[in-house]
Amino acid sequence: MHILLIGDLERREFREAGRTAAAWGDVVEAPDIASAQAALANAERGFDWIVLATSYPGQYTEEQIDGLRRLAPLSRVVALLGSWCEGEIRSGRPAPGVIRVYWHQWEQRVGWEAARWSRGARSTWTLPITAGEEERVLALAGDFLVPRSGRIAVCSEEFACGEWLCAACRKAGYVARWFRPADPPREAGFTAGIFDAGDQGERYDALGRFAAALRPAPVAALMGFPRVEDRQRALAAGAASLLSKPLWMEDLLWEINRLAAGPASHSRSTR
Structure with a gap:
């Protein structure tokens, strides 16, 4: 894959984007539109992708x-959104035909989209820009439900x-069990x-008590619209990765499958 990253990639929200994208292809960085x-x-x-690291609403005009599309009509334009953009859909006017991914969704979303793209499978990012939710669901039907094995501990x-989290894991073939935070697992053997x-x-x-109870099994933490500080504190508490809510099932299953695959596949999240 060939990826163009545009914007201030030194912002804390975007520092991981280049590394994540580089895992899937060649990356060229450009600080501005010119x-x-x-x-x-x-x-x-x-x-293949033109990624706009967007620090605030309206940073890039239509x-x-x-103009970028005229130079690269076959490239898919993706907006990598910072926290200041979270209210743009309600109070602003997002650019039409641009895929929107928040920085806290980036690692998982790019992971499974790039994996499908690279193996020639149908990716939602290859759908027409006019495609709706029904087309997206049909494009992904069954892909994340390849039978898996392992035990998942869910704490909520x-x-x-x-x-709901247990049901999603069971759909993917895992055995899942629910625990309350005050009563973490006492037995070993979780994946x-x-x-x-x-x-x-x-x-x-x-989170720290739950991660300690499961160790060495990795833990994915879920938080609603996290900030950079939330991610740092979650990783320091023992999480292997952080996912944001509202949550796409595809993001959840991609992350669980990745963590369940073993240390080599999830070590990059803790750097």
Whole structure:
């Protein structure tokens, strides 16, 4: 794959983007639109993805995006969004035809989209820009439900959330069991764990106890619209990775499959 990353990649929200993208292909970085236009004009081969690291709403105008499309009409344009962009759909006007991925969704979303793209499978990022939710669901039907094996421990204060997470894991072939934060697992043998942070005031302490109870099995932590500091604290507490809520099942299953595959596949999240 050939990927063009545009924007200030030194911002804390975006520092991991280049590393994650580089795991799947060749990456060219451009600090601004003018540099990106030069890279597109001089490229020996076309870019598969043009990624706009977007620090705030309106950073890139529709005219600028259309200009990139004229230089690379076959490239898919993706907006990598910082935390300041979280309310843009409600109060702003997102650029049409641009795939939107928040920084805290990036690792999982790029992981499974790039994996499908690279093996020639149908990726949602190859669908027409006018495709809706039905087309997206049909494109992914069954892909994440290849039978797996292993035991997943799910920790959540709310039974409904824990049951949903367990059901998703069971759909993928895992054996899943729910635990409350106050009563973490006492037995060994789990393949991986999922910790739903919820709104608990002591969630990092609870995450630490859950991760310690499961060790050496890795734990994925779930948080609603996390900040960079949340990710850092979750990793310091013992999580192997952080996923954001609202949650796509594809993101969840990709991450659980990755963690369950063993240390070599999930070591990069803890760097």
